[in-house]
Amino acid sequence: MSCDILVIGGGPAGLSAAVNARARGRSVLVVSNPLEENPLWPAERVDNYPGLPAVSGAELLTQLRRHAERSGAEFLTGRALTSVRMGDAWYVSVGPDMYNAKALVLAAGVARGKKFPGEAEFLGRGVSYCATCDGMLYRGKAVAVLGYSDSARQEAEFLERIGCRVTYFDRPRTCEIHGEETVRSVTCDGQSTDVDCVFILRPALAPTDLFPGLETEKGFVAVDRRMATNLPGLFAAGDCTGGPLQAAKAAGEGLIASQSAAAYVADLERQARQG
Missing domain, CATH: 3.50.50.60 (FAD/NAD(P)-binding domain)
Incomplete structure (x- = not known):
């Protein structure tokens, strides 16, 4: 358009x-x-x-x-x-x-909100800002959703519908993204989980x-x-x-x-x- x-x-x-x-x-x-x-x-x-x-x-x-x-x-x-x-x-x-x-x-x-440690480094290599854009790349894989709005829940539900295994973090204050060539895990507010992608869904x-x-x-x-x-x-x-x-x-x-x-x-x- x-x-x-x-x-x-x-x-x-x-x-x-x-x-x-x-x-x-x-x-x-x-x-x-x-x-x-x-x-x-x-x-x-x-x-x-x-x-x-x-x-x-x-x-x-x-x-x-x-x-x-x-x-x-x-x-x-x-x-x-x-x-x-x-x-x-x-x-x-x-x-x-x-x-x-x-x-x-x-x-x-x-x-x-400032960028989390690892966010900029892994952007495009396991960090995404759009579930509907990149979700199909992680079908059948473990992903984390960092949600900062009500609509972020809907994107997390979309990921679940297409077969992603989703861990949802509701408005986490502290997060750190870990990996090597690509994302391997994320720690938010003291909770760690192994994931292949972190979807960071801020309002803007x-x-x-x-x-x-x-x-x-x-x-x-x-x-x-x-x-x-x-x-x-x-x-x-x-x-x-x-x-x-x-x-x-x-x-x-x-x-x-x-x-x-x-x-x-x-x-x-x-x-x-x-x-």
């Missing part, structure tokens, strides 16, 4: 970006986890969002999502796993599928893992006043750009990022017409 602007993240920043990109006549695809997994969802009371005093996090997210849906934005539940820029387009993998867009808005929030990848070469500042994505990153056609908004980590700030940045992305797409189209 292709679109003008692909938005990664379905919180206030991403939904605001979707609404405003549609207002400029651009096709939009929003890739996100389920609303219920957004960190804002369980908030009982949000008092600092203009015009909606004392709204709950769930109510605020639901209203923003409905607005984006009514505007004509399309939605896809999943996690962006890899990206590559080819020519004037971005290609982003979501699970086993690939999507392309002329511009991206990164609004995936703060990626929580760190921005620098998803976008190699992306500039950051103090752990947050570096942007200018247009919410543009150092990578062409990639804009960012919301918590991933730094504090204050508030819904109103995120929504405002999402608006700016979408306007900038729409202008970027228009420039590409103008250049194409001029030959």
Whole structure:
């Protein structure tokens, strides 16, 4: 599937970006986890969002999502796993599928949690971030799933259905991955098990893992006043750009990022017409 602007993240920043990109006549695809997994969802009371005093996090997210849906934005539940820029387009993998867009808005929030020992070393050699992508490679074998969301349980169940022997670790705090050429075992919160693969299912990848070469500042994505990153056609908004980590700030940045992305797409189209 292709679109003008692909938005990664379905919180206030991403939904605001979707609404405003549609207002400029651009096709939009929003890739996100389920609303219920957004960190804002369980908030009982949000008092600092203009015009909606004392709204709950769930109510605020639901209203923003409905607005984006009514505007004509399309939605896809999943996690962006890899990206590559080819020519004037971005290609982003979501699970086993690939999507392309002329511009991206990164609004995936703060990626929580540092890499575990052995995670980077064995990536692609027994460490995976996607059960539906790589599960068939380990059919009949022992695997571990490190789950940090409710949807991670569903991926673990998928692995069991295709014949993997699954050990599930629910939101482990400490893990260490061991092996030689490939993964051989994992130890999480003091429990060790022999496995051939470790599926680490966080809600989102760190921005620098998803976008190699992306500039950051103090752990947050570096942007200018247009919410543009150092990578062409990639804009960012919301918590991933730094504090204050508030819904109103995120929504405002999402608006700016979408306007900038729409202008970027228009420039590409103008250049194409001029030959």
